[in-house]
Amino acid sequence: MFDNIAPKYDLLNHVLSMKIDVMWRNTLVNWLKKDQPKEVLDVATGTGDLAIAVQKGTRSKVVGLDLSQQMLNVGVIKIKKLNLDGEISMQKGDAENLPFSDNRFDAVTVAFGVRNFENLPIGLAELRRVVKEGKSVFILEFSKVEGFLGPFYMFYFKNILPAIGKLISKDNRAYTYLPDSVNAFPYGEKMKAILLETGFKKVEYKKLSFGIATIYKATK
Structure with a gap:
């Protein structure tokens, strides 16, 4: 599915989220x-948007990893155009079986990827394994809008968003799958509890845009 939508992925993200x-x-x-x-x-670097933002913001070396080769191919082109190919490397790999040694990285980031892990506890344990002791995993993921805006957002999410996604990507599955996966995914205190059960010592989180998304910082 992600291979199929790779050429239109960045456009869809920016259009559907209004940037x-x-x-x-x-x-x-x-x-x-x-x-x-x-x-x-x-x-779950996809086409590398977060990898690029991380490198520009921190001047660190970044390794981007994803299971979809077509997404990575798009990302490699973007990185070369920005002359960042010496700072960001992209490789194919499975988040639930990371090809890196224990305690290697100063930080691990994931944007809109943990929701797609086949086995969430195994994937989170792998993120924890490869980050250094005392360092953190940063997870940006969709959550749910609560309060009076909730019904309006869910209408957009279930009806309008999949229609636009299908029109632009020509893939029937990609954006009908999105609301279903978000509805099934734990967020807020539930996600915090899962991260603590995984073995992280401290978990903080910030809600974004009325709760549409949440960033979790889980420290090893």
Whole structure:
């Protein structure tokens, strides 16, 4: 599915979120900057938007990893155009079986990727394994809008968003799958509890845009 939508993925993200996704990534990078990382792993990197934002914001070396080769191919072209190919490397790999040694990275980031892990506990445990002791994993993921805006957002999310996604991507599955996966995914205190159960010592989180998305900082 992700291979199929790779050529239109960036356009769809910016159109469907009205470019708010850029602000969300920048918020994550600003939080990450305080830890002054030298080497960062960006899991489920897709076309590399977060990897690029992390490198620009922290001047660190970044490794981007994704299961979709077509997404990576788009990302490699973007990185070369920005002359960042010496700073960001992209490789194919599975988030639930990371090809890296224990305690390697100063930080691990994931934007809109943990929701797609086949086995969430295994994937989170792998993120924890490869980050250094005392360092953090930063997860940006969709959550749910609560309060009076909730019904309006859900109408957009379930009806309008899939229609636009299908029109632009020509893939029937990609954006009908999105609301279903978000509805099924834990968020807020539930996600915090899962991260603590995984073995992280401390978990903080920030809600973004009335709760449409949330950033979790889980410290090993």
